[in-house]
Amino acid sequence: MRVYLSVPMITNxxxxxxxxxxxxxxxxxxxxxxxxxxxxxxxxxxPIDVFQRDRTGxxxxxxxxxxxxxxxxxxxxxxxxxxxxGRRVILVAKKGNMTSRMLWHMxxxxxxxxxxxxxxxxxxRRLLERKA
Numbered sequence: 001m002r003v004y005l006s007v008p009m010i011t012n013x014x015x016x017x018x019x020x021x022x023x024x025x026x027x028x029x030x031x032x033x034x035x036x037x038x039x040x041x042x043x044x045x046x047p048i049d050v051f052q053r054d055r056t057g058x059x060x061x062x063x064x065x066x067x068x069x070x071x072x073x074x075x076x077x078x079x080x081x082x083x084x085x086g087r088r089v090i091l092v093a094k095k096g097n098m099t100s101r102m103l104w105h106m107x108x109x110x111x112x113x114x115x116x117x118x119x120x121x122x123x124x125r126r127l128l129e130r131k132a
Contacts, residue, residue: 001030001128004061006078007037012070017117021065021092024124033061054078059085065124068103069094076100083108090127092120 003025007018015038022032034057036042054074058064064082066075068091082089083106090110093099103109112123 001062002033002060003030003128004057004064004078004082005032005034005037006058006064006066006075006082008067008070008072008075009037009041010074012072014067014069017067017069017120020117020120021067021124024121024128025065028125028128030063030128033057055081058082059087061087063088063090063128065090065092067092068099069097071100076103079103079106090124092124 005018005022005025007021008014018037022038025032032038034054054077058078058081061082064078064087066079066089068075079089079091088110089106089108090112091103092112092114095113095115110127112120112127114120114123
């Protein structure tokens with residue numbers, strides 16, 4: 001399965017958490033189609049290229065996994081693009097953190113809430129093994 005990993009890239013970036021999520025994706029036999037979120041930020045030639053890349057990736061994946069633990073406008077836009085394209089969406093959020101009510105009331109989504117980051121990997125593995 002082609003999985004688009006959507007995580008905050010500028011403000012609220014949590015690279016170790018993103019890597020944990022990516023490991024769950026790849027260890028379950030899937031492919032991360034957004035590898036640029038896991039390393040140094042090397043933007044394409046122009047901001048419009050970033051927008052096109054991320055929108056297309058969100059719309060064409062089989063599944064979008066989004067870290068919504070902290071607010072990110074870009075992550076929200078990627079979720080919306082995937083949702084409108086009819087893709088499976090999994091939201092990952094820390095219990096007790098304030099998250100957009102729009103996301104919580106969105107239909108056709110799955111949610112993985114965690115208390116400790118150590119819960120993310122096994123939780124995602126379980127969700128990835130389940131067919132939508």
